[in-house]
Amino acid sequence: MGRAPCCDKANVKKGPWSPEEDSKLKEYIEKYGTGGNWIALPQKAGLKRCGKSCRLRWLNYLRPNIKHGEFSDEEDRIICSLFASIGSRWSIIAAQLPGRTDNDIKNYWNTKLKKKLMAMAPQSQRKLPSFPSSHQNPSLPSHSLSSLFKDSGGSFITSCYPSTKSFPGFDPISHISSNIFTSNTSSSSAVSLATNSTLFQTQDSLVSPMQFYQPVKENLLMFGSEASCSSNSDGSCSQMSYGRDQIKQEDMGLQSYMPNGFEENHKFMLSYGNNSNNNNGGENLNQYWTTGKPPNGYFGETPLAFDLMEDVKQLISSSSVGNGYNNSNNFLIDENKTQEKVMFYN
DNA sequence: AACTTCAACAACCGCCATTGG
DNA sequence: CCCAATGGCGGTTGTTGAAGT
Structure with missing residues (x-):
């Protein structure tokens, strides 16, 4: 029925x-x-x-304060940059453009912005590459420009918008507020992106989508409404933390955020705890990682990004860290209990 | 003037996550 | 824990008006 x-x-x-x-x-x-x-x-x-x-x-x-009409260059920039990063998550993108609705942005992208992009592409590359099929990775944004980078060997966007050329769509997004990805709903997970240049380079040394982001903190990719970075014992810290929504609602979306550079030769650590000090959940997991064996698929296996989320989910639901999905103590939580994070270290 | 094509955008549809009984 | 109701999201379709023939 x-x-x-x-x-x-x-x-x-x-x-x-x-x-x-x-x-x-x-x-x-x-x-x-x-x-x-x-x-x-x-x-x-x-x-x-x-x-x-x-x-x-x-x-x-x-509803009040809805903005209609022409999109500004600034808005174009934000849309393109975010699309390159997270794909067609229109509601998330809309959250960064006050007064714009997801529907508006979606329509604008489909009717104008995408064509603008294509028009600027060299003839040979005007056809957008095919994106990973759903059986490969059903959660990957269907129009992810990150995928576009992969599939086209990374040359598509660079040939459209070489770094010396000013194009409103793909300038660095340093201007985007630090609470990027903060939804206007009760859940206030946020994202800040950062990377070092080598980490996100594609295998063939062509451009990475992440080059469009201004590095905020070296070797750090963080999802969360405040920047908290835990260092490894050797002082190195390459961390990604994801807001609650990314984990609970769009957990598989994590793959979408996986930069290419993470796919090989990087170890990951998953840590749970409360905000300032790891609680037992975090300690357990740290211990699991430092003394035990990492889950399959974490080291040197490709495509790591595809396997990673399954492993994260497995970890979260495993007895060693408790049921992270339902037991909020196993996440990093800010004082408002809105900022639960999963972090990865290399 | 009549018809066709196209662009823009409003609205719908179906799926999935969340919630509450 | 189960399941129906509901909300939210993204993809797609429908409608309208402008431009072209």
């Missing part, structure tokens, strides 16, 4: 919204709020619309 429909399809209006419907919805929400229930809202507001449709209309068009 299939899922029950969210509304009575026969009795809901579809198609473009009329001004009357808009004002009904706007007035109702401004007066009563959404009540946390979109499904019930249309009936209360006197609308013959599906709840989902109301939600979309409100979020994409009616």
Whole structure:
């Protein structure tokens, strides 16, 4: 038996919204709020619309401070840079562009920005390379420019936008706020990206997508709303930490963030604990890593990025570190309990 | 003027994650 | 723990108007 429909399809209006419907919805929400229930809202507001449709209309068009119209060069830059990094995570990208909706950005990318990019590409490379198929890596963004780098040997973007050429789409994104990837919802995981130049170089010494990011801290790739870096005993620290959302909701998305340089010759360490000092979970895991054997697939096996998340999930759910998915003590947590992290060291 | 093509964007659909009974 | 309801997201389709023939 299939899922029950969210509304009575026969009795809901579809198609473009009329001004009357808009004002009904706007007035109702401004007066009563959404009540946390979109499904019930249309009936209360006197609308013959599906709840989902109301939600979309409100979020994409009616809510205050929505920006319509031309995208600025600055916005182009941010979109392109983020797309190159995380792929088609439109909601995350939209969170970095106040007033823009994910739908808006998606449309803008599909109709203009992508073409702009293609138009600037050399003739021989105008066809975007094929992306990894879903059976290889179903979670990889379908239009990930990181994949594009891999598949095209890294030459596509560089030949479009050599480093000497100023192009709004692929300048470094140092201007992006440190709370990049912070969603505007209750979960406030954030990301800051950093790398050293060698770490992210592709195997064939061509350009890496990460070169578009300004290094913030050497040898560090961190996902989290504040920069906390734990060093290895030898002082080296190459760390990636991911916000809670990346782990819980988009855990496989971790692969998307795996820079090429990590695929070989890098060890990884997974650490859990609370924010300032590792708790037992972290200690257990550190011990696991320093004294025990790493999970299969961690060292020198390619494609590491593809295997990594499975191993992380395995670790998290293993008895040695407890059930990290459900037991928040096993994550790094900030004082607001919004910043749970997984870290990797080399 | 009529028709066709194309671009832009609004809206829908289906899937998946989360939540709460 | 299970499952239905709901929310959120990304991909896709539909609609509209402008431009071209």
